[in-house]
Amino acid sequence: MSQSSRTDLAAGGINGSDQLVVELIEADDLPPIIAINWPAKPTVCNPDRFPDTAATVARLMARASTELARIKSGL
Numbered sequence: 279m280s281q282s283s284r285t286d287l288a289a290g291g292i293n294g295s296d297q298l299v300v301e302l303i304e305a306d307d308l309p310p311i312i313a314i315n316w317p318a319k320p321t322v323c324n325p326d327r328f329p330d331t332a333a334t335v336a337r338l339m340a341r342a343s344t345e346l347a348r349i350k351s352g353l
Contacts, residue, residue, distance in 0.1 A: 281306050284313075285349065287342035293331050296321045300342035302349065312346070 282305040289299040296317040304310045323331045 287345040288338045290334070290338050292334050292338070293321055293323045298335065298338055300338065302346060
């Protein structure tokens with residue numbers, strides 16, 4: 279059985295109640311993958327709050343991308 283490790287790249291609330299988690303998963307015998315864990319149910323928000331919710335998701339993804347780049351560079 280292969281050994282795997284999970285590294286959180288970014289996590290945070292996206293609308294006050296839903297959580298988004300982005301992880302790097304590395305297994306001994308498989309290529310690394312990125313897992314984006316969305317809430318089990320649809321994320322909802324008021325149309326007036328949608329720009330803020332979308333910006334929050336974008337910031338989380340940017341943070342995950344930056345953290346992955348840092349990990350890949352060995353820093």
